[in-house]
Amino acid sequence: MAEIVIVENAQAAGELVADAIASLIASKPDAVLGLATGSTPLPVYQALAARAAQLDLGRVSGFALDEYVGLPVSHPESYRSVITREVVEPIGLDPKLIHVPDGAVDTIQSAGSEYERAIMSAGGVDLQILGVGTDGHIGFNEPGSSFASLTRVKTLTEQTRRDNARFFDSPDQVPMHCITQGLGTILRARHLVLLAFGEKKAAAVAASVEGPLTAMVPGSAIQLHPHATVVLDEAAASQLQLADYYRYTWANKPEWQGI
Ligand SMILES: N[C@@H]1[C@@H](O)[C@H](O)[C@@H](COP(=O)(O)O)O[C@@H]1O
Numbered sequence: 001m002a003e004i005v006i007v008e009n010a011q012a013a014g015e016l017v018a019d020a021i022a023s024l025i026a027s028k029p030d031a032v033l034g035l036a037t038g039s040t041p042l043p044v045y046q047a048l049a050a051r052a053a054q055l056d057l058g059r060v061s062g063f064a065l066d067e068y069v070g071l072p073v074s075h076p077e078s079y080r081s082v083i084t085r086e087v088v089e090p091i092g093l094d095p096k097l098i099h100v101p102d103g104a105v106d107t108i109q110s111a112g113s114e115y116e117r118a119i120m121s122a123g124g125v126d127l128q129i130l131g132v133g134t135d136g137h138i139g140f141n142e143p144g145s146s147f148a149s150l151t152r153v154k155t156l157t158e159q160t161r162r163d164n165a166r167f168f169d170s171p172d173q174v175p176m177h178c179i180t181q182g183l184g185t186i187l188r189a190r191h192l193v194l195l196a197f198g199e200k201k202a203a204a205v206a207a208s209v210e211g212p213l214t215a216m217v218p219g220s221a222i223q224l225h226p227h228a229t230v231v232l233d234e235a236a237a238s239q240l241q242l243a244d245y246y247r248y249t250w251a252n253k254p255e256w257q258g259i
Contacts, residue, residue, distance in 0.1 A: 002194070002209060002228035004246035005259060006237045010197045013231045014043025017129070017193055020229075020259050021048060022055055024127055024191075030059040032119075034128030034186075035098075036139075037064065037082045040195050041129050049090035061097035062087070063119055065130075065139040066180035069103040069153060077167045078103070101151060101179040111179055112151040119185065128189035132196050135159050136204045136217040140180035143216045147224065149182030183221040192228040193259070194219070196236040205232060206239035229259045 007013050021044070024031045035041075048055075064083050073080040080100040088098050099118055102111040119125060130138050135157060141149065142157050155177055156164075165171035186192065196205045208219030209230055222228040237243050 002192075002222050002225070002230045003249075003259065004209060004237070004240070004242075005229060005231045005250050006243065006247055007231060007233060009233055010040075010043045010195075011047075013195055013197070013233065014045075014047040016231060016259060017044045017195065018047035018051065020191075020193065021127060022051060023258060025055055025057065025060055028126065029056055030061070030123075031126045032122050032124065033060060033062045034125040034130075034181075034189050035062045035064045035083055035087055036129045036131050037066070037079050037086075038131040040131035040197060042086060044129060044195070045087050045091060049092075052090075052092050057091065057093055059097075060093055061122055062093060062099065063115075063122070063125060063181075064098075064100040065128075065186070066178055067101040067103040068175040069108060069177035069179055070105050071103060071175050073103075101181070103179050108153060108179065112153070115151040115179075115181070116185065119188075125189035127191045127193060128186060130186070130192060130194040130222075132194060132201060132204045132208060132219045133160055134163060134200055134204055136207055136219045138183070138194070138208075138219050138221070139186060140178040141183050141186075141218040143218060145183055145215060145218050147187070147213075147215065147221050148184040150185050151179065151181050153177055153179050183218055187221060187225055190227065192222055192225050194222060194228065194230045195232070196230070197233045199235040199238065201236045202239040205230070205236050206241075210241055231259075
């Protein structure tokens with residue numbers, strides 16, 4: 001089972017995950033980070049930006065989870081733009097080392113396999129940051145996604161398009177298709193760190209962490225991973241049956257052990 005850490009708030013979660021990333025970079029200056037979009041990982045990026053001056057980031061590379069298909073990269077809500085604005089610039093990563101799947105329609109047939117090759121040739125992802133959708137999706141792997149899936153095109157559910165409509169002028173501007181790392185791609189990363197905050201994620205978190213392994217809940221794939229950490233606030237943890245056990249385990253964890 002994943003290690004579940006329940007913290008006071010999103011800011012504390014951001015600090016905790018930034019600590020893990022900082023120690024990864026200290027021991028491996030060419031670390032490969034798996035980057036997620038969405039509002040959830042923002043406290044991690046903010047905490048990293050705050051300590052960027054103490055980190056040697058020149059060789060750190062990154063791979064985003066997903067991208068919309070058919071949205072020009074110059075669009076402010078393309079994930080390429082979001083990653084540049086919220087991750088690369090504030091933290092000061094080298095833009096040449098940051099990869100986002102290519103959502104251009106004319107090359108979409110080969111974009112998935114090219115992305116898989118790029119991840120492999122970088123040596124694989126060391127630490128993958130993940131959020132979770134209200135329907136349990138990770139990346140853009142909607143319910144029904146195979147646990148063995150690799151980077152490919154998916155059709156977004158109505159629920160995901162509604163959830164993401166807040167970033168667009170109207171819901172029908174949210175693209176219908178995306179290209180996303182598969183669950184199989186995500187499971188190859190050496191450490192998964194899934195974050196979730198707020199009551200509206202509580203059901204997806206409980207299903208992912210304690211529910212049965214099922215393609216109906218893509219987040220449940222993390223149960224297959226040998227090193228997965230789930231960082232939650234109280235509201236997101238509110239439907240977990242074993243919450244007291246997770247608190248007890250964390251409180252008694254040796255100080256020298258990170259996440
Ligand atoms: N593709 C992204 C996911 O990677 C993200 O986890 C999810 C949740 O977003 P938020 O963190 O804003 O709740 O939204 C999008 O669908």
